[in-house]
Amino acid sequence: MDHTSTLEKVLRGVLITLVLVFFLFPIAWIFLMSLQTNETILRIPPSVVFTPIIDNYTALITGQLRTAAGSLQLNFMQNMFNSVLLSVCSVALSLLLGVPAAYAFARFKFRLGEDIAFTLLSFRFAPALLVLLPLSLYFKSMGLTNTYIGLIWVYQLICLPLILWIVRGYFEDISPDIEHAYRIAGNSWWKTFTRISIPLAKPGIAAAGLLAFIFAWNNFIFALILASADKQPVTVGALAFVTASGIQYGQIAAAIIISITPTLALALYAQRYLVEGLSMGAVKG
Amino acid sequence: MAELVLSKVDKIYRSRKGDVHAVRSLDLTVAPGEIVALLGASGCGKTSTLRMIAGFEEVTNGQIVLGGKPIHALPPAARGVAMAFEAYSLYPPLTIGENMSFALKASKLPQAEQNTRVKAMAEMLEIADILNRYPSSVSGGQQQRASLGRALVRDAGLYLLDEPMGQLEPQLRAVLRGRIKHYLREHKCTTILVTHDQTEANALADRIAVMEGGVLQQYATPAELKVRPANLFTGTFIGEPPMNVFSAEVKAVADMVRFDVEGGTTLSYPAAEISEPLRAKLARTPRVALGIRPHALHLGEGPVRGKVMACQWLGDQTHVAVEVGGRTVVSVSQERVSRQPGSDVSLAVAARDLHLFDPETGMAIAHGGSLA
Numbered sequence: 001m002d003h004t005s006t007l008e009k010v011l012r013g014v015l016i017t018l019v020l021v022f023f024l025f026p027i028a029w030i031f032l033m034s035l036q037t038n039e040t041i042l043r044i045p046p047s048v049v050f051t052p053i054i055d056n057y058t059a060l061i062t063g064q065l066r067t068a069a070g071s072l073q074l075n076f077m078q079n080m081f082n083s084v085l086l087s088v089c090s091v092a093l094s095l096l097l098g099v100p101a102a103y104a105f106a107r108f109k110f111r112l113g114e115d116i117a118f119t120l121l122s123f124r125f126a127p128a129l130l131v132l133l134p135l136s137l138y139f140k141s142m143g144l145t146n147t148y149i150g151l152i153w154v155y156q157l158i159c160l161p162l163i164l165w166i167v168r169g170y171f172e173d174i175s176p177d178i179e180h181a182y183r184i185a186g187n188s189w190w191k192t193f194t195r196i197s198i199p200l201a202k203p204g205i206a207a208a209g210l211l212a213f214i215f216a217w218n219n220f221i222f223a224l225i226l227a228s229a230d231k232q233p234v235t236v237g238a239l240a241f242v243t244a245s246g247i248q249y250g251q252i253a254a255a256i257i258i259s260i261t262p263t264l265a266l267a268l269y270a271q272r273y274l275v276e277g278l279s280m281g282a283v284k285g
Numbered sequence: 286m287a288e289l290v291l292s293k294v295d296k297i298y299r300s301r302k303g304d305v306h307a308v309r310s311l312d313l314t315v316a317p318g319e320i321v322a323l324l325g326a327s328g329c330g331k332t333s334t335l336r337m338i339a340g341f342e343e344v345t346n347g348q349i350v351l352g353g354k355p356i357h358a359l360p361p362a363a364r365g366v367a368m369a370f371e372a373y374s375l376y377p378p379l380t381i382g383e384n385m386s387f388a389l390k391a392s393k394l395p396q397a398e399q400n401t402r403v404k405a406m407a408e409m410l411e412i413a414d415i416l417n418r419y420p421s422s423v424s425g426g427q428q429q430r431a432s433l434g435r436a437l438v439r440d441a442g443l444y445l446l447d448e449p450m451g452q453l454e455p456q457l458r459a460v461l462r463g464r465i466k467h468y469l470r471e472h473k474c475t476t477i478l479v480t481h482d483q484t485e486a487n488a489l490a491d492r493i494a495v496m497e498g499g500v501l502q503q504y505a506t507p508a509e510l511k512v513r514p515a516n517l518f519t520g521t522f523i524g525e526p527p528m529n530v531f532s533a534e535v536k537a538v539a540d541m542v543r544f545d546v547e548g549g550t551t552l553s554y555p556a557a558e559i560s561e562p563l564r565a566k567l568a569r570t571p572r573v574a575l576g577i578r579p580h581a582l583h584l585g586e587g588p589v590r591g592k593v594m595a596c597q598w599l600g601d602q603t604h605v606a607v608e609v610g611g612r613t614v615v616s617v618s619q620e621r622v623s624r625q626p627g628s629d630v631s632l633a634v635a636a637r638d639l640h641l642f643d644p645e646t647g648m649a650i651a652h653g654g655s656l657a
Binding site for chain 1 (some may be wrong): 300339340341360361362364366367368370371374375376377378387388391393430435439567
């Protein structure tokens with residue numbers, strides 16, 4: 001039975017439109033920018049009427065940036081590859097370490113358990129700059145500066161707490177007796193974990209993994225300090241568009257569009273998991 | 286079918302806020318094929334006991350031996366025990382039927398045999414029509430029966446049932462009790478059943494272990510628990526409505542034994558109705574706690590005077606609440622009795638219906654005129 005009046009429907013429509021415009025306008029604007037030259041972008045007054053060009057995209061993909069001051073080499077595609085590699089590997093490692101840890105924190109009470117879990121969470125609210133100075137010194141002496149392994153390691157600061165805490169809530173929501181019922185039917189602890197606990201927590205694990213991926217993908221400061229050009233992800237790579245002959249707005253816009261595509265596609269695909277996973281982990285009786 | 290022996294089993298839950306001694310030095314033997322109910326109020330240690338036997342809780346002290354083999358250090362999978370959980374705990378991604386056959390998969394029975402078993406079990410529990418549904422789409426009672434079926438369908442040395450029928454409607458519960466008892470008998474299943482419902486314990490169990498405060502109070506047949514309660518706790522816990530209890534002074538006058546009950550009532554019995562050893566004991570015991578079951582308190586004749594407070598005919602028995610010496614007692618009679626509230630009434634108690642307890646320790650002194 002639907003009790004909403006026409007006024008309510010109209011009002012709701014208006015509000016939804018407002019929210020959508022507010023959030024989607026920047027994305028739409030960036031997309032339009034990516035199809036223009038610097039001249040048309042910077043003209044006054046701005047206009048949405050222009051002849052679209054794909055030069056910005058070709059420049060990014062081929063790695064040749066031609067400006068008024070001459071030609072410039074770009075390694076945007078390398079940056080893109082770095083982003084994918086760093087994000088995927090960090091999330092994979094975090095899942096490997098975080099899911100069993102989350103299970104342990106959810107199921108077993110052990111000495112200092114809560115303190116360890118809280119310490120892990122605290123990585124999220126310490127400013128990255130705080131850890132960067134000592135970290136860069138350590139990394140230098142350990143030879144981890146400008147290595148994928150070093151970066152993936154540091155990215156655990158972003159991914160691990162997220163996965164640990166979201167998945168932990170999820171495991172806590174599963175009645176331990178479901179696992180007990182499986183164990184008493186003659187199955188080992190490990191089999192129960194992999195056959196019962198993980199499948200039941202799958203939406204939560206997917207949501208946490210996705211969020212961690214987005215956070216890792218968007219990270220800027222770690223790679224800026226700890227890696228040089230050939231290992232840096234797109235977030236840092238975009239700095240290259242601030243050139244001696246001015247800021248290349250068109251290329252920046254195109255770079256943004258390309259770099260948000262994977263996360264956007266992933267988020268759209270897993271939207272259901274994301275909403276379900278986050279709300280179920282968060283709302284507890 | 287196996288014998289279960291618990292000896293000196295302790296369970297202590299340790300936490301920063303202090304230790305909780307949930308089960309204290311529990312000794313319990315369940316004969317092969319016997320059905321035993323653990324009965325007690327919430328928090329009495331009955332579920333902790335069950336979970337220790339299943340292997341979900343560590344045994345702090347003592348040992349558990351099943352079929353001659355100590356099992357308290359084994360993982361749950363190696364104990365050969367089947368269990369039905371209070372919260373059902375069905376696997377959400379599987380149908381009711383798959384849930385029930387799940388446990389059989391490990392047993393390496395041929396598929397056809399597994400199907401027949403699950404089907405027979407489902408028919409017995411009246412869930413055959415929902416075998417293809419998912420747990421989230423069926424009612425709590427149906428989930429509970431599926432969970433019970435999942436446990437019973439297995440071949441196990443011991444069956445543990447935690448509140449197996451708590452969610453069922455009364456009619457179905459009565460029918461299933463009979464069927465389940467028959468099934469357990471026929472398959473000679475050694476079974477431990479945890480419940481707080483005495484009707485269920487009485488109907489299903491061969492013996493009942495009454496627990497309170499983590500201590501086993503009495504372990505006996507349902508009839509014995511009623512007729513010869515070991516202490517004041519079992520006396521008042523078992524039986525519905527509960528036993529009336531008074532404190533009384535014992536006087537031996539000539540060839541009579543007299544109880545001066547609190548509130549000024551006196552009960553006297555000819556010495557012949559009280560056994561010789563008991564009279565000797567009572568001579569040394571000036572005060573007792575006197576317990577009288579409601580059905581032993583007869584209305585209409587006798588030395589006890591009281592005032593009717595309420596009178597209710599339940600269709601098969603009458604409950605009459607009577608005020609005697611400032612205390613309310615309950616009398617149950619099988620006939621239809623109509624008494625106006627406020628009217629005077631006389632009550633009688635036969636010597637064979639008296640339960641005497643030590644007022645300090647609560648231990649039984651005598652039942653029905655002879656020593657406990």
